Amino acid sequence: MSDLLERLRRRGWRMTAQRRVIAQILDGDHVHLTADEVHTRAARLLPEISRATVYNTLGELVVLGEVAEVTVDGRAKRYDPNTRRPHHHLVCTRCGTIRDVHPTGDPLTRLPADRRLGFTVATADIVYRGLCPDCGVGSTA
């Protein structure tokens, strides 16, 4: 069972069937589902769960820092349960696969103070785009 549920219980969350199902779906690495994808999967386990509940729960998990919102295109936001260590993303421009990636060093050192235009920079979101192994050179699929 996911320790996400354990952390949530400790935070005083009321445990409902809906929240259990959503937490169960948001478990594992390289998970970057849209709200509708979460809803579809949740509905297989709990047919009458509503879209509003999925949006509410995801929003609360984001506020608690238990999941991160990831925007890799102008489409639907994706929800990422891997918040233990911050990371960046590799996106396949052909099939859309998204994978977690850990660049070397602190991404902020790339941006020296004299190029920051007076900003106080806190974070860097990086999306690397290219072709995944399945879609890369030589693929005829």
Next chain:
Amino acid sequence: MSDLLERLRRRGWRMTAQRRVIAQILDGDHVHLTADEVHTRAARLLPEISRATVYNTLGELVVLGEVAEVTVDGRAKRYDPNTRRPHHHLVCTRCGTIRDVHPTGDPLTRLPADRRLGFTVATADIVYRGLCPDCGVGSTA
């Protein structure tokens, strides 16, 4: 007059009043307007211009490589006429200001081959988030 229009004419584009005003609006540095913002400004010069034409024209400019789409949040895409040199973006988390920024070196060197999970990486989109000079420490506004 913008040299964007000159490049477009050379590419055989039919010059219409709508395209002229859109090209005129998409001129300068640190310009990152949404489609609706472009439409609002265009309508001040050409009251009957339609939203569909703004979307059509922006889409064509993107295909031609004359403007870049920038996604800094889950909201509307932004259109960036600064495609001469690739660059990244500083976003103020308080007021939303977006500015162009040029980190040192090639952003892809941060991601060594053994961390690329077999991807063939082509580009890196980077969004630095923080507070702009107006919103930074000590601002009471």
Next chain:
DNA sequence: TCTTGACTTGGACTGTGTCCATCGTAGGAT
């Protein structure tokens, strides 16, 4: 000036996300 196909237009339509009044229930109190 005429012709024609590329461009523009308004509106219908889709996808994504928010809001709200009402209903249901988890979990503490008894």
Next chain:
DNA sequence: ATCCTACGATGGACACAGTCCAAGTCAAGA
């Protein structure tokens, strides 16, 4: 075990961003 009630769930209306289409308009070459 049962009751209470505040918190959570629900469905539907709504808002925003973007796409699509049939019909009308016009830029530019003949």
